[in-house]
Amino acid sequence: MTAAATKIIQPLPLNFTNTTARSPDKALFHPLKTTPSSSFPASTHKLRLTKPNSTLARRRSTAVFAVSDVVQEKKPKSNTFHPNLLITKEEGLELYEDMILGRSFEDMCAQMYYRGKMFGFVHLYNGQEAVSTGFIKLLKNEDCIVSTYRDHVHALSKGVPARAVMSELFGKTTGCCRGQGGSMHMFSKEHNVLGGFAFIGEGIPVATGAAFTSKYRREVLKEGDCDHVTLAFFGDGTCNNGQFFECLNMAALWKLPIVFVVENNLWAIGMSHLRATSDPEIWKKGPAFGMPGVHVDGMDVLKVREVAKEAISRARRGEGPTLVECETYRFRGHSLADPDELRDPSEKAHYAARDPITALKKYMVENNLASEAELKAIEKKIDEVVEEAVEFADSSPHPGRSQLLENVFADPRGFGIGPDGKYRCEDPKFTEGTAHV
Amino acid sequence: MERDARVCVIGEDVGHYGGSYKVTKDLANKYGDLRVLDTPIAENSFTGMAIGAAMTGLRPIIEGMNMGFLLLAFNQISNNCGMLHYTSGGQFTIPVVIRGPGGVGRQLGAEHSQRLESYFQSIPGIQMVACSTPYNAKGLMKAAIRSENPVILFEHVLLYNLKERIPDEEYVLNLEEAEMVRPGEHITILTYSRMRYHVMQAAKTLVNKGYDPEVIDIRSLKPFDLHTIGNSVKKTHRVLIVEECMRTGGIGASLTTAINENFHDYLDAPVVCLSSQDVPTPYAGTLEEWTVVQPTQIVTAVEQLCH
Numbered sequence: 001m002t003a004a005a006t007k008i009i010q011p012l013p014l015n016f017t018n019t020t021a022r023s024p025d026k027a028l029f030h031p032l033k034t035t036p037s038s039s040f041p042a043s044t045h046k047l048r049l050t051k052p053n054s055t056l057a058r059r060r061s062t063a064v065f066a067v068s069d070v071v072q073e074k075k076p077k078s079n080t081f082h083p084n085l086l087i088t089k090e091e092g093l094e095l096y097e098d099m100i101l102g103r104s105f106e107d108m109c110a111q112m113y114y115r116g117k118m119f120g121f122v123h124l125y126n127g128q129e130a131v132s133t134g135f136i137k138l139l140k141n142e143d144c145i146v147s148t149y150r151d152h153v154h155a156l157s158k159g160v161p162a163r164a165v166m167s168e169l170f171g172k173t174t175g176c177c178r179g180q181g182g183s184m185h186m187f188s189k190e191h192n193v194l195g196g197f198a199f200i201g202e203g204i205p206v207a208t209g210a211a212f213t214s215k216y217r218r219e220v221l222k223e224g225d226c227d228h229v230t231l232a233f234f235g236d237g238t239c240n241n242g243q244f245f246e247c248l249n250m251a252a253l254w255k256l257p258i259v260f261v262v263e264n265n266l267w268a269i270g271m272s273h274l275r276a277t278s279d280p281e282i283w284k285k286g287p288a289f290g291m292p293g294v295h296v297d298g299m300d301v302l303k304v305r306e307v308a309k310e311a312i313s314r315a316r317r318g319e320g321p322t323l324v325e326c327e328t329y330r331f332r333g334h335s336l337a338d339p340d341e342l343r344d345p346s347e348k349a350h351y352a353a354r355d356p357i358t359a360l361k362k363y364m365v366e367n368n369l370a371s372e373a374e375l376k377a378i379e380k381k382i383d384e385v386v387e388e389a390v391e392f393a394d395s396s397p398h399p400g401r402s403q404l405l406e407n408v409f410a411d412p413r414g415f416g417i418g419p420d421g422k423y424r425c426e427d428p429k430f431t432e433g434t435a436h437v
Numbered sequence: 438m439e440r441d442a443r444v445c446v447i448g449e450d451v452g453h454y455g456g457s458y459k460v461t462k463d464l465a466n467k468y469g470d471l472r473v474l475d476t477p478i479a480e481n482s483f484t485g486m487a488i489g490a491a492m493t494g495l496r497p498i499i500e501g502m503n504m505g506f507l508l509l510a511f512n513q514i515s516n517n518c519g520m521l522h523y524t525s526g527g528q529f530t531i532p533v534v535i536r537g538p539g540g541v542g543r544q545l546g547a548e549h550s551q552r553l554e555s556y557f558q559s560i561p562g563i564q565m566v567a568c569s570t571p572y573n574a575k576g577l578m579k580a581a582i583r584s585e586n587p588v589i590l591f592e593h594v595l596l597y598n599l600k601e602r603i604p605d606e607e608y609v610l611n612l613e614e615a616e617m618v619r620p621g622e623h624i625t626i627l628t629y630s631r632m633r634y635h636v637m638q639a640a641k642t643l644v645n646k647g648y649d650p651e652v653i654d655i656r657s658l659k660p661f662d663l664h665t666i667g668n669s670v671k672k673t674h675r676v677l678i679v680e681e682c683m684r685t686g687g688i689g690a691s692l693t694t695a696i697n698e699n700f701h702d703y704l705d706a707p708v709v710c711l712s713s714q715d716v717p718t719p720y721a722g723t724l725e726e727w728t729v730v731q732p733t734q735i736v737t738a739v740e741q742l743c744h
Binding site: 012061126144146175176177178179180181182185187188189194195196197199202204205206207208209210211213214215216217220221229243246247249253267299328405407408409410411413415416417419420421423424 | 476479481483485487488489490513521522527532561586659665673701
């Protein structure tokens, strides 16, 4: 694991028509594109990795579109000199534990789904843990996160207890959303998880709104110390959606304290990112709106963390939004119902070899931050946590009939006035759930 | 806005321009550019942004420059505004008010003359009210802002010039209540928004002809005030609904069903519903006139119902 090398690219001045901010002699290297051909990129055959290992290895060393000045000074020289490492032992263990939690939890979800305990659409996060852990572990409790349907691990990283998430997935009343949300709608007011959205793109404006509140509180309500930051997580497919662009504009326009985190795992169900996007380099879209655009290796939690530190502190300082594109991969299909037939096995193998958990483990052991035994102990602890979560969910009750209408309105007078002149919600039958409106 | 610093306005041209119909005139001068936020033209996103702000503690009022533009925000209104309180298990409230001028104007063309109350009425989790006079506009607006539920407040493009003396003291109306406009004995006429004026015009003619219509402005399009409506039906036994909404799937359709289900025994005749035509509002003046219900049609309908 080399030192994270990520520079925040400043927005280009308005008269700058050239697209490159790097040295002009370096051709833009794109390992996933084959030779620039004139054939219509509709055939996935042509777009498969031809030489996965060498091309991507080259990408890691040359395609540094972003470099952090802070990090450049921190190149680890020798194993034993800790201050030169990117993390302390405590931080490393925290990161490791969080990623193991994410992985074990998702694996358990798969098991439970096939055993008929979990239903509907379940989208697992395996392989992308570095992004969630790398970003969310830097946040305070008051900071907000917004995610998509692939939200279990974001919720876990933010602090929602595993048992609450598991219960929610089982559809029980003890779930974080009382069983009413499900896999794609994880919310937690306590931990400031603002969802969980099924339609891609619709969470980004909500995140922008949370950032707006932060700015409003500081400037209108005069809460001078309010520096809450919001993170919006979404995928490569979302980056072709109008709401993404509309929010990039508004966030940059009003300098909102938000970080837009793109989890580019190259696939939107069965649609390859390259087949869907005219310019696949998403980070480039940031400067077009007046914010820095950063690309980072999303399989490396330390690199992600370094970029995240800079982006989050930028937002906290009131300097505005950042667009961070994390190159990552999902080891499983889009959802548990996805046969995952379109992805090339060599592509999968390539990324499997870059498993973020294995990489962090290697880093910590090689730099003497932790022993194998300590890491194994964490794995065992997490196993127990996840087992306990399943037991808790299993033994929790299903929602009763009376829960059906309870949360439709915050103010249940919204159900209106009945023929007898009383509000419907005052009707005893209403709480039994048998009133119809 | 003075009472609660968390109340803010978000929309196109609400700030410096004062609003397309001057509803927010001078507010930006008083409260600043952040509390009266001029947005770029991105309805879906700024509506979603207001929802996110509401979830995190603010109380935004979203203005659709014309209600029709809110069609672009349907994703956010249906999915997030209506649903988030429920899917979050009650954790987050969305105390937003979505308002704007709508309805059929004077030759504004089809897209600026939309009647959206029918499109939004099925969304679970939202309330809908329509104001029709300066008095109830103020009272309903206050109630909507103070409500913890998301409320869509339908204003009408042709009613902004109405003048009326209203009380100096503060008053807040009830979002779920209907308004008795003219008590009567022969027939119940249920209406809302601009059609109230067509009904009252028809009522003058009807009174001259010897009829005694009871006119109720339902105001609350969702939910219906079945108490006020029911008491009226029990008295007159005849119901005429006059609305500007389209015939198909409109407010009138839902209201007819509700009355039939709840007050069937009290009806002496089937409920009659006069709605506007199921056409995109034409530009030509004559065609536009035939699109919406006119007072003469109301008079004819009452005469038919009462015989």
